[in-house]
Amino acid sequence: MSTSNRPERVGQEIQAALGRMLTRGELKDPRIGFITITGVKVSQDLKTARVYYSMMGSEQERKDTEKGLEAAKGYIRREITEAVNLRVSPEVFFTFDESLERGDRIERLLREVKDKEGW
Numbered sequence: 664m665s666t667s668n669r670p671e672r673v674g675q676e677i678q679a680a681l682g683r684m685l686t687r688g689e690l691k692d693p694r695i696g697f698i699t700i701t702g703v704k705v706s707q708d709l710k711t712a713r714v715y716y717s718m719m720g721s722e723q724e725r726k727d728t729e730k731g732l733e734a735a736k737g738y739i740r741r742e743i744t745e746a747v748n749l750r751v752s753p754e755v756f757f758t759f760d761e762s763l764e765r766g767d768r769i770e771r772l773l774r775e776v777k778d779k780e781g782w
Contacts, residue, residue, distance in 0.1 A: 667707075670704075673705045674702070674704055676747045677703045677705065677743050677753075681703070692735055694728060694734075696718050699717050700714060700715070701716060701760045706753075709751055716732075717764070736757075740755050
């Protein structure tokens with residue numbers, strides 16, 4: 664049985680399209696801060712796309728960005744469908760990717776240990 668990698672390719676195209684939208688300033692909502700799209704997972708039937716994003720900032724800025732992205736979902740969905748040339752418009756879900764935040768915290772802890780141990 665062969666598995667199709669089409670959802671993966673579509674996810675990469677969606678990620679690129681979202682990146683272009685962000686760099687061009689197409690999302691006008693002031694609540695949306697400076698974010699980085701870290702990945703997109705698309706379901707096998709291409710009906711849903713989970714967009715992972717990361718950002719630096721306070722908890723309140725993160726919540727505001729989340730609200731801004733939720734408000735812009737319809738616009739983003741239409742633009743993605745057109746940019747990627749899909750027949751079916753995938754439902755978009757945004758998920759905050761904490762991996763960068765965790766990595767930064769681990770790096771700070773390692774630096775503290777290094778300083779204390781005198782390495």
